[in-house]
Amino acid sequence: MPLTDLPLEELREFRPPITEPDDFDAFWRATLAEARAAGGGRAELSRVDGPINRLVVEDLTFPGFGGDPVKGWVVRPESDAPLPTVIELVGYNGGRGLPAERLHWAASGYVHVVMDTRGQGSGWGNGGDTADPHGSGPAVPGFMTRGIERPEDYYYRRVYTDAVRLLDAVAEMPFVDRDRIALTGASQGGGIALATAGLVGERVRAVMPDVPFLCHFQRSVLLTPDQPFMEITRYLAVHRGSEEDVFRTLSYFDGAAFATRAAAPAFFSVALMDGIVLPSSVFAAFNRYASPDREIAVYTFNGHEGGQLHHWQRQAAWLGARLLPGNG
Template sequence: MPRFDLPLPELRDYRPAVREPADFDDFWSATLAESRAAGGDVVVEPVATPLTLADAYDVTFPGFGGESVKAWLLVPAGADGPLPAVVEFNGYGGGRGLPFERLGWVASGYAHLFMDTRGQGSAWGSGGATADPHGTGPSFPGFMTRGIDAPEEYYYRRVYTDAVRAVDAVRSLPMVDADRVAVCGGSQGGGIAIAAAGLSTGLVAALPDVPFLCHFERAVGFTDSDPYQEVVRYLSVHRRAEDRVFETLSYFDGVNHAKRAQAPALFSAGLMDPVCPPSTVFAAFNHYAAADRSIEVYGHNEHEGGQAYQWAEQAAFLAARVG
């Protein structure tokens, strides 16, 4: 894939005006308050694994509307805490998989909570375990247009709320230091991490890697790759729905959430990325509110970004901030 977006010097200055609803903050305050008021317990159950240097737990916590969401928790074997924690969100279509698939954070001394993404987990990987018990109006296959008629019904309202409640859940655990919690994720997980950073307070870091779900109005018309193309195909049928669709998406745009995020942040972008074009990533990064922010750029990579190279950068960034 050749480079197709703005040159890097222009990307570094790219701060587009993005549609932002007047009731954005009220919408999210009410959404989170309702879900927290719904209650529900955080249930942590030990699970047997082949691991000898990490203890694994099957976690169920209350997400959107108090609905049960699954996660894996890994902690260093025998650790009594309080530990710094990393809450991680997954890429599009993937589930939480198996508890021993992701060992980098626990091997580095963190409690690691990996959140299942409701309704996903059947496109790749080792599967998911969380249903999305909500219907939807007319939509294109995938998740991008589910409930897109209104922000109250949109699929990512539930997912973003689950993410914030995952942060709440990990902070409630006795082995975790509630003041040293970070969020991370790649692609869809990166977009969710930005939203979690914008909707949560007191996070020690946010680590969005090649994030999805940013600058929708550019992305939908700029790339011919899925998942953004799901919206294109929906609009090609619902020909008069464009304004309504982008109004809904504005409540979930990573740019608007980045404007509110105060946690130190390390982003990444691939300059040849056709899935999450670099201009959409830089739009969120350049609007990110915290002064302590940086971005790693991979000039000859597509959506894979830096992979293990980026994880090493994240680990160093986070270690410098958890003390």
């Protein structure tokens, strides 16, 4: 597959204007306040018996947007002391799957929390367990256009809020060191991690957006040659005249806008032959990222798979230097 975007030297200087509505911050303050006021009870953990018997495995249910129950997994070492924690968000149409799918972080000494993505979990992997009880108007199959005519109704308003509410819940868990919480995720998960970092500021110590999706919507919708951004293209091809409303909605959910509000050190990745997430959309967020402590790993000859476990090893070294005693 050929390079899908600008040359690397141009990507490193790519700082396009990103449309931000005047009420961006007020919109998100109100959204999160509404979600917290909705209640839904405390997070619940239930220990899971199974073949993983050298780590603690727990089924998690926590209140997300609207107080809706959202599922997750917690996998962690046995410890009498609070541990550094990694919250992982999942890629597009994947679910939390099974605990055995992701043991790397727990085996490395971290509490590892995986969030199910509401309504998703049937496109790949081993399934999801969280419903999205909120409807939308007409939409293209998939999730990108659900409620896209109004920011208040847009699908990712609920998902981003779920991730912030998960952080609220995780910070109260007795085995979590609330001063050493990191966010990570690949593709959609990277985009959700980036948005969450922008919404919570210094409440997280690090963020690792891996080939992050959901950035620079204007360019991505116009130029990305593959799904899922093409869901929006197809919607606009039918709903002629909706372009202004659609892009206004998307301006509240752009990872490049959240990047300017993020305070935590960040370790991004990008793949230069990626036809699902354009490299320029990743650099649009990376080059605007607010913390001076930021790095990006470039995988020149990879598509959307990026660095895979090679990149995880780099993440583990980078994060260990910031969160594990004796590694700094």
